[in-house]
Amino acid sequence: MAPLNENQLNQKKAERKEQIMRAALKVFADNGVKLTKISMIAKEAKVSHGLVYHYFDSKDEILYESIEWGTEENRATQVFNDLNESGKSPLEKIKAFTQFAFSESDRWVTQSVFRIMQHLNETNGLPDHINELVNNAGQFYIEALSPIFREGQKFGEIIQGDTEELLGIYLTVLSGIMADDPSFWKENTEWKVEILSRMISAR
Amino acid sequence: MAPLNENQLNQKKAERKEQIMRAALKVFADNGVKLTKISMIAKEAKVSHGLVYHYFDSKDEILYESIEWGTEENRATQVFNDLNESGKSPLEKIKAFTQFAFSESDRWVTQSVFRIMQHLNETNGLPDHINELVNNAGQFYIEALSPIFREGQKFGEIIQGDTEELLGIYLTVLSGIMADDPSFWKENTEWKVEILSRMISAR
Amino acid sequence: MAPLNENQLNQKKAERKEQIMRAALKVFADNGVKLTKISMIAKEAKVSHGLVYHYFDSKDEILYESIEWGTEENRATQVFNDLNESGKSPLEKIKAFTQFAFSESDRWVTQSVFRIMQHLNETNGLPDHINELVNNAGQFYIEALSPIFREGQKFGEIIQGDTEELLGIYLTVLSGIMADDPSFWKENTEWKVEILSRMISAR
Amino acid sequence: MAPLNENQLNQKKAERKEQIMRAALKVFADNGVKLTKISMIAKEAKVSHGLVYHYFDSKDEILYESIEWGTEENRATQVFNDLNESGKSPLEKIKAFTQFAFSESDRWVTQSVFRIMQHLNETNGLPDHINELVNNAGQFYIEALSPIFREGQKFGEIIQGDTEELLGIYLTVLSGIMADDPSFWKENTEWKVEILSRMISAR
DNA sequence: CATGAATGAGCTTTCATTCAT
DNA sequence: AATGAATGAAAGCTCATTCAT
Structure with missing residues (x-):
């Protein structure tokens, strides 16, 4: 043939x-x-x-x-597009993102990239172009979440303080958790999301 | 000689x-x-x-x-003994422990064990006696912190809910963060400790 | 179609x-x-x-x-047929063959076989039928050149001594050189052919 | 202990x-x-x-x-020191060197380097420092033999022409032969040395 | 006939572990 | 007790060879 x-x-x-x-x-x-x-x-x-x-x-x-x-547009960005069109409040959006980060959906690709970045941050001796890519991927999340955090602070829904730093802490916590046994997170996810969001919610 | x-x-x-x-x-x-x-x-x-x-x-x-x-008594326990004799409120004790966990003190041994456990949780194929030991060491922290959490909940200083689970989340977050670049935590430690404690503080 | x-x-x-x-x-x-x-x-x-x-x-x-x-008749032999019909003296024929061996003519097939044999002589562990073929191919050159050498010795144009051995040395030198960077031989080829022929010319 | x-x-x-x-x-x-x-x-x-x-x-x-x-001084140079102190004529020195090159003495180290260089000349993609070393090693032989060739030409014992080029041809021939089955050269070595030297002897 | 996907043996290199000194 | 020499299993990568399309 x-x-x-x-x-x-x-x-x-x-x-x-x-x-x-x-x-x-x-x-x-x-x-x-x-x-x-x-x-x-x-x-x-x-x-x-x-x-x-x-x-x-x-x-x-x-x-x-x-x-x-x-990290290609059509995959990772999708999540944030959905989020921004959802009409939720900033804090609700962040909770939704947190939810997503732990969900075992077919969007696990984004989640994996997130976890790999976590591993890579600890690793030395990688080729430059890899490091650059990892930084870019990290930057992607920061850029996507930054406006949401900022808006939340303006509305008094999120605690005050340096936005970038606050976001950094939040992402570090998320990626740190993901590095743990993800199965642990299968149960009671909503409550856990709620607890994590308390770190930044103004109340 | x-x-x-x-x-x-x-x-x-x-x-x-x-x-x-x-x-x-x-x-x-x-x-x-x-x-x-x-x-x-x-x-x-x-x-x-x-x-x-x-x-x-x-x-x-x-x-x-x-x-x-x-993890022998005379080393790791020291930290918690000091804590319990400090006369602090439960939440303050937890903040102090959190502070300690990130501090570069000469008590780094306890901290190292903590971080190793974090690494080991991800690892498969370890001999059984090692796994058991890791679980025990984890249990050690749980047992030491559990009464503090419980007391805090009784006083209304810490949010309600299953104590063990709440503690588990808190420890997971801490160990997750430690696996990240620890140098990141050198700056602004107090603010960060404050933010982490917001997860569980009742307010 | x-x-x-x-x-x-x-x-x-x-x-x-x-x-x-x-x-x-x-x-x-x-x-x-x-x-x-x-x-x-x-x-x-x-x-x-x-x-x-x-x-x-x-x-x-x-x-x-x-x-x-x-090494089929109709290809490799061609070179020697041309040579034998050229009316040259034995030494001239050998020089012409030497010239040819280094030339980048379209008769490179013969040349390639020559060089492959050179490589193969160094190689161990080849199947028997390959070794036999290589020996045969080597034999082909020996049989084609042998009468020319013998005639040259008879005419006193080529130095005396065991013909087969003399031819063997000459061919070894040629194939050895070919294994080198052939580009080196692009320049001054005639002089080099002259020098090589001095090995056997009686003068 | x-x-x-x-x-x-x-x-x-x-x-x-x-x-x-x-x-x-x-x-x-x-x-x-x-x-x-x-x-x-x-x-x-x-x-x-x-x-x-x-x-x-x-x-x-x-x-x-x-x-x-x-190629360290005390090994390779030894050969040429012996040669220069031998009181032989230039052509005799060259014959002696040729003899040595094929001899299975404990000086085979020098010979091996010679042969490796032969192999390496054909090879691409080696690290720069290796290439440099190989060139240097080749240069070593050229520099050691060059004065001998020059002297021989002055005495009319060796044919005229560009000394470097003549030497280059001679060395190429030698190294080419060495790449062949060295056992072939065990017999009749003297005669073979004689024949090779004819390439350059003025007669 | 023609392509390139797919496999696995084999080579360079790393590193836990053993052993001679 | 102390060192580092010595070994070999295992991992990344290449390439001859087979096979589906």
Whole structure:
């Protein structure tokens, strides 16, 4: 049979890469970059380790492309778009984001990126372009949440103080929790979200 | 010089072991267990890696004994004894503990154990006796803080709800933060402690 | 379009194989057998690596068939036929052959085989049938040049001594040089040929 | 028992390194750098592959240090010192050097370096410092032989022409031959040396 | 026929652990 | 007791070879 045409090929190739990147994000998020073995990614993606190298040049490359893919407009931004169009109050929006961060939805990709960043912040000796990407990804959340925090402070719904710093603390707490056993968070999520939001709510 | 007598020998041996365990706790806390190499512990303790194996049977054994040593009554409990004799209110005690957890005091041993537990919670495939020890060490903090929380709830100083769960959330948040770049917490510590305590304070 | 008939098919198939064998000879000659990757041959032949395996069973097989093809009567012999009909003196013939060996003519196939043999002489662990072929190919040059050397000795144009051994030395020198950067030989070729011929010229 | 003192340690360490470098030079010379596996060096040196990495950081490092060690004053220069003090005529010196180059003496180290350089000249993609070392090592032979060639030309014992180029051809021929099966050269060495020297002798 | 996806053996390198001194 | 030499399992990556399309 004749080979597939170019579109079909690209389609298939993209799907395969995505399959591997999904697996990579999951495993990187669970184990941290250094402790993640290619074999673990391969197993998670149900392919041979050789195939992983057919699509990616190196472990660093997998990490880079996976984070890049995981933070692409149409995925991560979606969450914030939904949020901004929801008509909720700033604090409600932050609670919703917190809820989302812990939810096991199909939006776990965003969550994984979040957790990987947590791991990477502790890691030294990564290539520059990876560090840059991680910083950018972190910046993304800051930029998306910053206006919400600011508005909340204006309305007196959120406590006063340096917005950036307050946001930084909140995100650190979130990412720190995610690094723990996520299953712990399955129960009573609403109450936990409520408690976390108390850190910043003015009352 | 005449050879040391048996007591002196044991004394010396114990000192050496302690020297290595101190180093181990520090390095384990900074890097996580898996990423800590024996050579890193040896370097931190200023001994050869061979000597480490003279005193300990394996890496797991170092971890086990180090945590055990770090949680022994006369060390970790000290912190809580001081707290309980301070005459502070429950919430103030919790703030003081939080403060301590982030402080770079000479009581870093307790802190290290805390951070190692954080790393270990993410790790699979550890020997059973290590897991048990980690759980015990976690239990130690829970048991020490539990009465304080309970008292705070009785006084209406701390929000209502399942005490164990509330404490669990609080500890998870703390250990999660510690896994982040600790230098971030050097600045503005008091404000940050204040914010964290807002999670549980009744107001 | 109607399918090709059997002759046309065989014709096409033969052309494809030749295309690959030409590429293989070139790449093998430049890099040595072990360091030549299938992908390099495929790229040189402008086909996919999969197609290479459609026509050949293995890398060894490519090597075998390529050398065989490259030493077939109607190709390699041509050089010596031309030489023998040239009316030159034996020493002149040898100089001409030497010249040819270094020239970048379209007769590079013969040259490549020559260089591959050089590489292979150093290699252990090749299948027997390959070793035999290499020996045969070496023998081919010896048989073609032997009468010329012998005649030169009879005429006193070439120094006395065991003809086979003298020829062996000369060929070893030539193939040794070829393994070097061939570009070095681009300049001053005639002088270099002259110097090499001095080894055997009686003067 | 107490550990060895520093001198003894350095002594032992140096001997071990030398043992490995000897093995490395031999194997590199026989197989070329790319095709030499660490396991081959380890086997030749009769040590584990792990130990090789105890003394050297990488394969490139082994290559670098081995060539460096093999070209150190007290080894390679010795040959030329002996030659210059021998009172031989220039052409006789060159024959002696040629003889030496093929001899299986304990001076094979120099010979190995010679052969490795031959292999390396064909190789691309080596680190800069290795390339530099190889060039230097090549330069070493050129500088040692250059005055001898020049003198021979002055005396009319060696043919006229660009000295450097003539020397270059001669060295290329020698190294080319060495890359061949050296056992071939075991027999009739004197005659072969005689023939090679004819390339440059004025007669 | 033609492509490139897919696999796994094998190589370089790291590091826990053992052992000679 | 103390050092660091020595070993080998395991991980990242390459590439010959097979196979689905």
